[in-house]
Amino acid sequence: MSTTVEPWSLKRRLAIRLLVVLTLGVLGPSTVMVIAAMWAIDSMDDRALQDQAADIVRNLDLSVAPPVLRLPERLVTAYETSGNSYLYAVVDAAEKIVASSSPAAAALAAEAMQGPAGTFFLVPRPDGGSPWYAYSSQAGPYRIAVAQGSLHEDAMTDSVIRDLLNFSLLTALPLLAVTVLVAIWTLSRAFRDIDRVAADARSITPGGADARLSSSGLPNEIRPLVEAVNDALARLSRAYDVERRFTTDAAHELRTPVAVLMARIDTMPPGALRDDLTADAARLSRLVSQMLDVARLDAAPLPVDxxxxxxxxxxxxxxxxxxxxxxxxxxxxxxxxxxxxxxxxxxxxxxxxxxxxxxxxxxxxxxxxxxxxxxxxxxxxxxxxxxxxxxxxxxxxxxxxxxxxxxxxxxxxxxxxxxxxxxxxxxxxxxxxxxxxxxxxxxxxxxxxxx
CATH class of the missing domain: 3.30.565.10 (Histidine kinase-like ATPase, C-terminal domain)
Structure with a gap:
């Protein structure tokens, strides 16, 4: 059972696919850069917390009991002025805080003792704000926990995304627009020659002298089709010429016998037979005359100017x-x-x-x-x-x-x-x-x- 294939537009299909590919090709890298930047920010946060914990361990004196934390003055000032954006707590095995950056670190200490050392976790804020992102490590019998707020992370993410979007608007989008225009112009130029060939094909008439399509300017993929059509037109033209010559020659050759036949009928005595033969000869003469008229119409284009x-x-x-x-x-x-x-x-x-x-x-x-x-x-x-x-x-x-x-x-x-x-x-x-x-x-x- 045959199925009907719906007509479709090659130009539209190519334009849509090119637009999709160009959009992915131009905007895809920017999207990948945003994702990579966000992943890098997350990795930086993890590394920063690990370094922060290492600073606490490095400056913790375990030779005395309870241990004494001797942070450099700049770190002490940074913790005090951070507004609890940065926290640390040192907890002993009895879950007693030995040292901390502020009273708010009590929540950090409690969460740090819930899991093993060397893990990252979230600590809810008592005031209901965004949770702290925390990390814990072990130094002897003591658990070291550090945390930082998410405000700086959001600020960094917003800054990176904003910069990448500005880059896309300033470079990627203009590049995409220029590429799309070039693609549309290329498609229009390519199909303009195809439209010209279609117009030439529509103008071909039976018996026309120039029944041939020009392949000038056509893509290499279309040339074989045009050449095949030209071969078919050449075969049809030869067959048409043979038929036209046969019709013309037959009509010309019949005129003389028909005239001789009508002359002989005129010599017959009057009667029904003569009348019937006269009518038949007249019909035959009319047929020959009309065959010649058809041959003349088919022989060449009719001037109508x-x-x-x-x-x-x-x-x-x-x-x-x-x-x-x-x-x-x-x-x-x-x-x-x-x-x-x-x-x-x-x-x-x-x-x-x-x-x-x-x-x-x-x-x-x-x-x-x-x-x-x-x-x-x-x-x-x-x-x-x-x-x-x-x-x-x-x-x-x-x-x-x-x-x-x-x-x-x-x-x-x-x-x-x-x-x-x-x-x-x-x-x-x-x-x-x-x-x-x-x-x-x-x-x-x-x-x-x-x-």
Whole structure:
């Protein structure tokens, strides 16, 4: 069972992934630096407490009982002026404080005796503030405990993070912005050439002389695709040329035998057989003529660069078909605005399209029924008949080559309306058919209102 793959944008996908990678690449190092700085601060706190405990042990005289702590004057002053941000306590085996920095060290001493020496722990503050971060060590029978408040740690952390954020804002973010702009510009430049190739591909028409895509400026990854498309176009062009030459040659070769056949039919005595053969020969002649028209349309691009008055074109086509209308005893009426209705196009091709529309109406409607031809300001050309109409399910197929309604009994070739649709498309117009009010069909060539 086949699954439908949703369309996706390569440009958008590359842009999103590049943005993610660039963001991680630029902001990632700053994040790592912040984490490393916070880890370093924690390590510094541990080392500082260990050094603090070592100072206490180094200056503790254990030769006397109870021991005497002889700290340098600068350390004594530092402990006294720290506001209990730094504490120490010396506790004997009976959990009696031998020496301390202040009465607040009693809580430190109690917590230090709860665990083994050589560990870090937290000591709740009696006033409910941030706990002390503490460390204990052993010196003989005495437990040495030191602690420090978290205020200085928070200050250091805030300072480091602030400095790193300033660094990111001043360097990393501008670098990220420049990198993103360069990536967007690179993607736009790369896909601009791809868009150009897509536009060239859309402009290729059957039988065009330059049915080839240029790979100039394309990435190396796209060149093989373009070269494969060019190879396919070359094969299609060769096949198209073979088919076109066959159609043209066959139509030309058939004209002479058809003319000879019609001349021989004219020499036959009058009768039903002669009438049937004359109708068949006329249909064959019409088919050959339309095959030549198709071959000419396919042979080269149709020039549509002149100003054409639709009223004059329709009038000439109606006048040309006047004898056929008289033969069938039918009335043809032309309606057009008094002022010219002009379009950019090819006069001969438009006259051929109008002729085919009117002939189609003659073939598919009973003799004696009227045919109306209108030129409107839209601009458009409409041919209205009183025939059986075209079923809605068959309206798209009637404009395809060699497609005839299965319900029709007319002797059409299946090429006339296809020629009309092709000429309309070459002029930027559309060939349509719809029901006519009161019965019949309304075939039209419609230009866009802004055309």
């Amino acid at each position: 002149t100003t054409v008055n639709l009223t004059s074109v329709v009038r000439e086509a109606v006048a040309q078909l006047g004898p056929l209308a008289l033969r069938d005893k039918r009335q043809m009426e032309m309606r057009a605005p008094e002022r010219p209705v002009s379009v950019r196009g090819n006069e001969a091709a438009l006259r051929l399209a109008v002729t085919n529309l009117v002939e189609n109406a003659m073939l598919h409607t009973p003799a004696g029924t009227p045919i109306d031809i209108e030129v409107t300001d839209m601009p458009s050309i409409r041919v209205l008949d009183r025939g059986p109409g075209v079923p809605a399910a068959e309206r798209g197929a009637v404009f395809e080559r060699f497609q005839r309604s299965p319900t029709t009994t007319a002797s059409g070739t299946g090429l006339g309306l296809a020629i009309v649709a092709e000429i309309a498309a070459r002029h930027g117009a559309a060939a349509t058919v719809e029901d006519r009010e009161g019965g019949g069909s309304a075939f039209a060539i419609r230009w866009p209102r802004d055309g």
